[in-house]
Amino acid sequence: MQYKKVIPSISALLTLAAGMTAMGGVAYAEPSAGQRLGAQCAQCHGTNGDGGFENIAGRNAASLYNGLLEMKARPVEGIMDRQARGYTDEQLWLISEYFATQQSSGGSDD
Amino acid sequence: MSSMNRRQFIKFLGAASAASALPASMGIGAATTAPRVVVIGGGFAGATLAKYLRLWGGNIDVTLVDPAAAHIACILSNLVVTNALSMSRITLSYDSLRNKHGVRVLQDRATAIDPVGRQVRLAGGSSLPYDRLVLAPGIDFMPIPGWDPKKIPHAWQAGTQTTLLKNQLANMPSRGTFVMTIPKAPYRCPPGPYERACVVADYLKRRKPGSRVIVLDANPQIIVEPHTFGVAFNEIHKGVIEYYPNAAVTQVDSNTRTVSTTLGSFSASVLNVLPNMQAGKIVRDAGLAVDASNRWAPVDVLSYASTIHNDIHVIGDSQASGQPKSGHMANAQAKICADAILRSFAGLPLNAAPTTNSACYSPITATTASYLTAAFQYDPSTRSMKSVADAFGEADKISGDHYEAMFTWANSLFGDSFG
Numbered sequence: 001m002q003y004k005k006v007i008p009s010i011s012a013l014l015t016l017a018a019g020m021t022a023m024g025g026v027a028y029a030e031p032s033a034g035q036r037l038g039a040q041c042a043q044c045h046g047t048n049g050d051g052g053f054e055n056i057a058g059r060n061a062a063s064l065y066n067g068l069l070e071m072k073a074r075p076v077e078g079i080m081d082r083q084a085r086g087y088t089d090e091q092l093w094l095i096s097e098y099f100a101t102q103q104s105s106g107g108s109d110d
Numbered sequence: 111m112s113s114m115n116r117r118q119f120i121k122f123l124g125a126a127s128a129a130s131a132l133p134a135s136m137g138i139g140a141a142t143t144a145p146r147v148v149v150i151g152g153g154f155a156g157a158t159l160a161k162y163l164r165l166w167g168g169n170i171d172v173t174l175v176d177p178a179a180a181h182i183a184c185i186l187s188n189l190v191v192t193n194a195l196s197m198s199r200i201t202l203s204y205d206s207l208r209n210k211h212g213v214r215v216l217q218d219r220a221t222a223i224d225p226v227g228r229q230v231r232l233a234g235g236s237s238l239p240y241d242r243l244v245l246a247p248g249i250d251f252m253p254i255p256g257w258d259p260k261k262i263p264h265a266w267q268a269g270t271q272t273t274l275l276k277n278q279l280a281n282m283p284s285r286g287t288f289v290m291t292i293p294k295a296p297y298r299c300p301p302g303p304y305e306r307a308c309v310v311a312d313y314l315k316r317r318k319p320g321s322r323v324i325v326l327d328a329n330p331q332i333i334v335e336p337h338t339f340g341v342a343f344n345e346i347h348k349g350v351i352e353y354y355p356n357a358a359v360t361q362v363d364s365n366t367r368t369v370s371t372t373l374g375s376f377s378a379s380v381l382n383v384l385p386n387m388q389a390g391k392i393v394r395d396a397g398l399a400v401d402a403s404n405r406w407a408p409v410d411v412l413s414y415a416s417t418i419h420n421d422i423h424v425i426g427d428s429q430a431s432g433q434p435k436s437g438h439m440a441n442a443q444a445k446i447c448a449d450a451i452l453r454s455f456a457g458l459p460l461n462a463a464p465t466t467n468s469a470c471y472s473p474i475t476a477t478t479a480s481y482l483t484a485a486f487q488y489d490p491s492t493r494s495m496k497s498v499a500d501a502f503g504e505a506d507k508i509s510g511d512h513y514e515a516m517f518t519w520a521n522s523l524f525g526d527s528f529g
Contacts, residue, residue, distance in 0.1 A: 026145060026455035028167055033463075039162070039445045040465055042526045043438050044519055047165075052522030053515070076503065079469060079483050079515075086467060086485020086501030 034098030037091055049099045061100035068092040144171040145455050148230055148240040150220045150392055152176030155426030155440035156246035157207060158527045162448040164211040173214040173238055180204060182268040184299060185437050186520050188306045191265060191276045192313040194476060200268060202528040223396045225419045242451050244423045247390025249298045254385050258364040262381050266298060278380045285320035286379030291359050291369060292327040297387045298427050298435045300334040301482055305472035311347040312475045323350055326357035326371050335504040338480040346474060389428035398424060406430035411495050412460045413450035414443055423447050433486060433495050434468050441527050442466035464488050466495060471516030479512040480505040
């Protein structure tokens, strides 16, 4: 499932914000599949990929993906060779694509 | 506006992804109208849940309740027992949850839940109303006749128990006998007891020469990392560790430090009893621990909602999904749960394909360690999280590199959960 990028106008945002304040609704956009999958990498790689064993935030998506495919295919040596086998190639691509959009060092998206 | 209309409207907002673009100041300003989530238990599950609800959801009124002023991690705590690390190294503050993420942290104890009136009563006298309740109290112990944990430590919840075991070990005579029991699975931290046997054996070799470690396992064999712990018990710590499977504890004499088991009685210089485990009391008292064993709480693994009350979620060690009971896994489940709660508030469907994973490093000596790892994918046919066979495995060798990696892993997990 792909993340749909729809940028509403400023006036629409203001209208929506006012409406939601009155209702007490929740501003939660459905996260991309990559974000959901990538959140499960943060235990070892830091929140949003910014820390841990290897800072993967902001890395090139294709490079991350190729690295994960290599880990998945080669004989198991390290812990990531196991973890990479836990996901489909499509999931590994979504994860790579997600971390490529994140900012490194202090650049959490909160 | 009726609740149905409101849900439809919010669903429209979510579909348009408009909400994510709102500056925080333009979001749901009035705290009185923000949905309220109360989290009971500030360990890895509860802390991660509270953090990610705020990180992803913005204006959610999140209250975390824990009796302690800070969380003391079980992770690395065996190294506090052997005095390799200080307690402060595994003490995790709630300051970031409070100050960085805007979580209200209450130092109090939840005593009762009113699932109809949707509120939690606290020992301090107040009651907390909720829209969603998340229970993350960790484990509780099954009683053993004669067992007094103030004399015979479990040290399976870190803190004063860790100190008690550490002091008993420090005061143990040379040529002494350390006896420990391993509970029937499932229990918190599957490799943990075997790890403890190893690091205690290593400590005794250096500090209390001539001592022995007797391991009494209620299970029919070493339940995880059979290669690693086989090598550790039979080669690295040969002559120190004696391992007995199928030894279920029946009684403890807390004064003479004697444990009775199905294999006979064992007397110890230091006795460390790990009883069989069950869900935290608040989960059991709420009538949620209704799995086949009546010890753990069944949940829908798409949301971690209890099968008994769908607005009460259970994450971490107390739930019955069959995933390993560990801090890393508690963190993983908390993120699925946080996403599910936010989707529910926003009227969005649940994520139909969640994944979780587990990794943990176990010290084997004062300078070496091993690891165990697993990845889980949702299986719609059984509505459960299924371990991916090729992703499951232990380290092929015990090494100094893994010992170094253990601290990177722990620091990262501490930071992602509490930072």
